[in-house]
Amino acid sequence: MSTDLDLVRSPSALEVRELLSGLLGRDVSLEPAEGFSGDSAAGSTFAVYVDDRLTTRAVAVVDLPLSAYAGAAVGLLPAGGAQDAVAERDLTPILKENLAEVLNVMAALLNEEGRPHVKLADVHHVGAWPSPQVCADAAATGRRLDLSVTIPLYGAGRLSIVGVR
Amino acid sequence: MKILIADDSRVMRQIVIRTLRQAGYGGHDLIEAENGAVALELVHTQSPDLVLSDWNMPEMNGIDLLRALRASGQQVPFGFVTSEGTPEMVDRAMSSGALFLIAKPFTADSFRDQLDAVVA
Numbered sequence: 610m611s612t613d614l615d616l617v618r619s620p621s622a623l624e625v626r627e628l629l630s631g632l633l634g635r636d637v638s639l640e641p642a643e644g645f646s647g648d649s650a651a652g653s654t655f656a657v658y659v660d661d662r663l664t665t666r667a668v669a670v671v672d673l674p675l676s677a678y679a680g681a682a683v684g685l686l687p688a689g690g691a692q693d694a695v696a697e698r699d700l701t702p703i704l705k706e707n708l709a710e711v712l713n714v715m716a717a718l719l720n721e722e723g724r725p726h727v728k729l730a731d732v733h734h735v736g737a738w739p740s741p742q743v744c745a746d747a748a749a750t751g752r753r754l755d756l757s758v759t760i761p762l763y764g765a766g767r768l769s770i771v772g773v774r
Numbered sequence: 775m776k777i778l779i780a781d782d783s784r785v786m787r788q789i790v791i792r793t794l795r796q797a798g799y800g801g802h803d804l805i806e807a808e809n810g811a812v813a814l815e816l817v818h819t820q821s822p823d824l825v826l827s828d829w830n831m832p833e834m835n836g837i838d839l840l841r842a843l844r845a846s847g848q849q850v851p852f853g854f855v856t857s858e859g860t861p862e863m864v865d866r867a868m869s870s871g872a873l874f875l876i877a878k879p880f881t882a883d884s885f886r887d888q889l890d891a892v893v894a
Binding site: 631632713 | 857880
């Protein structure tokens with residue numbers, strides 16, 4: 610019989626704000642937003658979190674602007690470079706690498722004693738659209754947190770964290 | 775003293791170094807490794823006084839690094855700096871010979887809390 614404890618935990622908006630503020634070293638603000646499951650026109654970043662049996666347990670989706678801003682902010686890179694990346698709809702290798710580390714640390718939001726342990730398995734960066742299954746997971750209803758995130762001095766974008774299976 | 779920082783993320787190594795400076799440990803000799811296998815070699819060739827290691831890394835992860843060090847008789851003080859922060863993972867770290875586990879994201883205070891007892 611499955612119970613709620615068979616699922617990864619669902620983080621709160623406050624926990625997301627605290628984690629991002631600590632990691633990016635600035636006071637991130639966020640607001641609830643409409644459901645976001647990726648922008649196929651501009652491109653989005655998809656992070657896949659798996660349990661110890663490599664089953665997908667959660668997916669995070671980050672839109673192009675927030676992908677660029679978070680990747681720049683965590684490495685103290687200039688905002689101008691991030692804005693160029695948004696205009697060109699492509700992230701530089703360093704922005705991708707930095708963003709992947711932000712998504713890696715976000716696994717901490719999903720872990721709790723007594724629940725399945727998860728870690729970041731894959732990142733599908735802007736320009737590399739993920740598999741239909743990952744897209745379907747990102748669009749799942751129910752256990753999801755949809756946020757508009759603003760990083761001071763950089764800008765705002767969308768982040769959704771979706772618990773699946 | 776010499777501190778080895780093992781993390782596969784370049785930006786996280788930069789953040790750890792920055793936080794060490796903010797916490798008042800800026801005057802130490804800092805060396806970096808991008809995975810556990812490189813860190814294992816550097817412990818033997820560079821003889822650091824402290825290892826700060828990520829948990830999830832390619833080639834060799836942090837817990838395997840720690841176990842390999844202890845299996846070879848190497849008793850260098852070892853702490854994890856990782857997004858793995860659940861009590862189960864802390865137990866695994868400690869029972870394998872780690873001195874502490876600092877969960878990401880961390881602050882200069884969380885570094886001082888753990889490192890003051892280790893860093894002269």
